[in-house]
């Protein structure tokens with residue numbers, strides 16, 4: 001390597017580091033604007049979210065909750081759109097209820113890692129997942145994650161970039177925050193099980209390659225659009241290099257060993273999430 005090239009690489013390296021520091025400080029300063037809990041409550045929530053959870057009692061079904069839009073309802077929203085929206089104030093209330101209920105928000109991969117080892121996740125764990133990668137995630141969810149120091153998982157459609165969807169640079173910023181785990185939701189959101197295997201593979205592989213390159217690390221999770229998959233999809237997802245595949249079937253996560261058919265539950269705006277979770281913890285396996 002010539003001296004000149006080495007000098008340029010060193011300079012590039014330092015510019016990247018400076019860039020990361022700037023992104024970090026910008027994201028932390030924005031968080032200070034939101035005040036919903038007292039500072040003592042926030043400290044408690046922060047501490048709680050860094051502490052390990054207690055051991056699991058028998059019969060617990062750890063849940064992965066699924067959201068789409070966190071945003072005000074668009075004018076003339078039909079029933080489907082209403083079901084896909086949780087209003088920002090309701091979402092904030094849900095987060096506060098989860099914090100007050102001493103639930104620990106973890107990445108989907110952290111829950112799935114337990115399943116992969118044949119173990120049950122701690123009983124107070126819950127994973128929040130967001131499908132499609134809408135821009136409203138950046139506007140309404142990200143500031144609250146920073147404020148409460150909470151972790152969630154986000155599944156993006158790699159063909160979408162900007163408009164009502166997150167831009168690539170927003171996705172990168174979310175990943176760098178350490179609070180958002182990014183996974184694939186395919187290239188352009190088809191019903192995978194209806195595609196021939198070769199086309200399914202393109203959706204699985206290209207979206208993974210895009211995210212791997214953007215974020216500089218292997219993408220672990222594929223979230224099937226509409227929760228639709230079949231056995232071929234599962235085999236192809238594994239071949240494409242994913243560790244886990246997620247469905248969307250309104251079932252709480254069972255003690256499942258099928259790592260390419262992990263269940264999730266949808267959440268709507270006035271759902272009492274804590275009551276729902278308490279109900280699960282009482283259920284027998």
Ligand SMILES: [Zn+2]
Pocket residue numbers: 131132185189225226
């Ligand atoms: Zn979707």
